[in-house]
Amino acid sequence: MAADASGGSQHDDHQFRAWAVWGLAAFGFSFAFFTRVSPSVMGEELMREFAVGAAVLGNLSAIYFYIYACSQIPIGILMDRWGPRSMITVSLLIAAAGSAVFSFSYDLTFAYLGRFLIGAGSACAFVGALILAGRWFAPKRFALMSGLTMLAGMAGGLVGQAPLALLVDAFGWRHSMLVGAGFAFVLALAVWLVVRDHPPQSAMRKQHAPSTWQGGLSTLASFRLWGVLAVGASFSGPMLAFGALWGVPYMTVKFGLDRPDAALYVSFNLLGWAVGAPLSGWLSDHFGRRKLPLLMAGLLNVSCMSALFYLPGISLQVSGILIFAVGALSATMVLTYALAREITRPSSHGAVTGFINMGNVGAGAILQPIVGIVLDAQWDGSVINGVRHYTFDAYNTAFLWLIGPALAGLVFILLLPETHCRQQVE
Numbered sequence: 027m028a029a030d031a032s033g034g035s036q037h038d039d040h041q042f043r044a045w046a047v048w049g050l051a052a053f054g055f056s057f058a059f060f061t062r063v064s065p066s067v068m069g070e071e072l073m074r075e076f077a078v079g080a081a082v083l084g085n086l087s088a089i090y091f092y093i094y095a096c097s098q099i100p101i102g103i104l105m106d107r108w109g110p111r112s113m114i115t116v117s118l119l120i121a122a123a124g125s126a127v128f129s130f131s132y133d134l135t136f137a138y139l140g141r142f143l144i145g146a147g148s149a150c151a152f153v154g155a156l157i158l159a160g161r162w163f164a165p166k167r168f169a170l171m172s173g174l175t176m177l178a179g180m181a182g183g184l185v186g187q188a189p190l191a192l193l194v195d196a197f198g199w200r201h202s203m204l205v206g207a208g209f210a211f212v213l214a215l216a217v218w219l220v221v222r223d224h225p226p227q228s229a230m231r232k233q234h235a236p237s238t239w240q241g242g243l244s245t246l247a248s249f250r251l252w253g254v255l256a257v258g259a260s261f262s263g264p265m266l267a268f269g270a271l272w273g274v275p276y277m278t279v280k281f282g283l284d285r286p287d288a289a290l291y292v293s294f295n296l297l298g299w300a301v302g303a304p305l306s307g308w309l310s311d312h313f314g315r316r317k318l319p320l321l322m323a324g325l326l327n328v329s330c331m332s333a334l335f336y337l338p339g340i341s342l343q344v345s346g347i348l349i350f351a352v353g354a355l356s357a358t359m360v361l362t363y364a365l366a367r368e369i370t371r372p373s374s375h376g377a378v379t380g381f382i383n384m385g386n387v388g389a390g391a392i393l394q395p396i397v398g399i400v401l402d403a404q405w406d407g408s409v410i411n412g413v414r415h416y417t418f419d420a421y422n423t424a425f426l427w428l429i430g431p432a433l434a435g436l437v438f439i440l441l442l443p444e445t446h447c448r449q450q451v452e
């Protein structure tokens with residue numbers, strides 16, 4: 027009995043430590059998503075402060091995604107070699123510095139620099155959380171843990187919508203970003219003190235040699251892996267363009283809402299993502315399928331986005347439901363992380379995770395400024411309170427660039443392999 031009690035206690039201790047290790051990394055992703063969506067509720071202030079239009083605002087927001095996306099493969103390879111703990115700690119310190127620089131910027135150049143540093147500092151969070159989940163939890167739970175990691179990110183995104191809008195209205199965007207800088211600094215300290223790269227006495231330390239630059243990059247040459255990346259991007263790109271930037275001004279134009287109310291409705295997109303990510307991961311693991319859930323979610327996602335943007339006479343309440351549905355369906359992209367791991371060598375899983383994340387975030391980096399460019403091209407010259415005003419028709423035209431990638435993703439889903447949730451390559 028004593029042995030059983032001791033074994034049970036050790037198991038409980040391991041489970042608690044596993045959740046603590048993963049949880050702190052997931053908090054890092056929460057902060058990353060908070061900073062990712064924050065420009066959507068600061069848009070008017072930023073355009074007025076720096077005297078710019080929608081295209082420049084789109085680029086100011088998207089520079090976060092540019093550096094984030096470009097750094098994913100190197101980060102994945104380096105994490106395979108150096109481990110998540112050190113890299114997440116350093117990256118959070120960089121993000122804290124970037125938030126501080128952005129808050130004190132009175133010149134557009136420094137604003138770009140701040141967003142660049144925030145993007146660079148946020149780049150480790152999601153990949154690190156997934157690597158830690160893969161090491162501290164059973165493989166059969168990976169899709170679920172991917173979904174829970176995304177849930178943590180969406181929690182940060184929700185704070186970056188209506189609550190941040192209220193904070194900005196009360197204290198201004200500069201003070202709000204300073205609060206974020208302080209949070210990132212404290213979190214970096216907690217990660218360094220608590221997180222460990224492997225469970226104690228883990229066999230995984232010696233199970234696979236870490237990937238090298240040559241080995242990691244050769245893995246990424248796989249045509250099947252590029253197909254997985256395209257599928258993930260087709261889900262995440264439109265969601266990031268709408269939910270992280272253009273959704274709030276769109277809702278103010280379409281329904282005449284003030285900014286906090288518009289942000290509240292757009293936050294339904296993130297709330298849907300928060301529900302859909304762990305649910306789709308659990309369902310996929312439970313039924314042993316990756317491809318079918320992606321296909322079903324892709325078809326429904328295109329239908330819901332089309333209804334949200336182009337169904338005539340749609341009410342505010344129905345729009346809120348559709349925004350939630352688009353978020354929940356888009357969240358099925360978490361399955362692409364599990365699928366990518368199952369078709370590649372375990373020694374390259376860090377690089378592979380970074381590669382898929384590059385596509386998911388890079389799609390947002392591309393679509394956000396494209397929507398802004400189309401809006402500027404449709405601008406009728408009207409200005410309200412010193413900010414360019416874009417018409418409802420202009421948004422309808424610009425959002426065709428969100429429907430197109432989602433449709434293309436359906437084709438790539440048909441080309442994906444079905445792994446039945448099992449590792450295919452050793």
